[in-house]
Amino acid sequence: MHMHGHPYHLVEFSPWPLLNSFAILCMPAGLVYYIRGGSMTLLTLGLVSTALISFLWWRDVVRESTLQGLHTSYVMRGLKVGVFLFIVSEVCFFFAFFWAYFHASLAPSIEIGGTWPPIGISTLETFQVPLLNTSVLLLSGVSITWAHHSIEEGDQKSAVQGMFMTLILGFYFIFLQYGEYAETAFSIADSVYGTTFFLATGFHGLHVMVGATFITVCFFRLVFLHFDKGHHIGFLAAAWYWHFVDVVWLFLYVSIYWWGS
Secondary structure (H helix, E strand, O other): OOOOOOOOOOOOOOOHHHHHHHHHHHHHHHHHHHHOOOOOHHHHHHHHHHHHHHHHHHHHHHHHHHHOOOOOHHHHHHHHHHHHHHHHHHHHHHHHHHHHHHHHHHOOOHHHOOOOOOOOOOOOOOOOHHHHHHHHHHHHHHHHHHHHHHHHHOOHHHHHHHHHHHHHHHHHHHHHHHHHHHHOOOOOOOHHHHHHHHHHHHHHHHHHHHHHHHHHHHHHHHHOOOOOOOOOHHHHHHHHHHHHHHHHHHHHHHHHHHHOO
């Protein structure tokens, strides 16, 4: 750092951002091709490539932060701002789904019977699986907060236990969501209700899977003693993201499962 004359980290040349952008591009293109009756080859290629390149990219970042000590307090401050802005962009992303849902539900058109839910739609029970999902996510928010405080207090054992419990609850939520989808009496093609329901809850489920992957990486980093009281930005980013997922689900539960039914 003294050689640079400043406390910031100048990132080395890396092929991963460019390669990952092409890999991510293959996923929506492959999905559209698959939906239109094509094969899953391009979609599978995009998924596998994105996972592999992300692993290599994260490996380099972990080396820079943990082994080379390049993440100073100034760098950590910039990373926190970056994660915060990313979550703000995610808030805008889900805001679009809520806008579409309330636009259709507050003034239902005559094509769907002038009522909400539309005529012929059998909604899910509010206080069964959706309520269980809500409890599971809220508990996972408590367990990851427990892990966070344990890291700041230097309690490695409690931190690992909290992270492991969060992982179990996250994957349990995904399992429950899959079971709920299998039991729904409507599909994404059943009027605007089915479209907004599966888009909003489906993208939330996708974010839960991303968050569970994020927490899995942090869990193994925690086991390998990569985090301490002063340096745990990777964990902090995962915790913020997971709390964001929790809050989005609360809004989904109240608006779609409860009020909208």
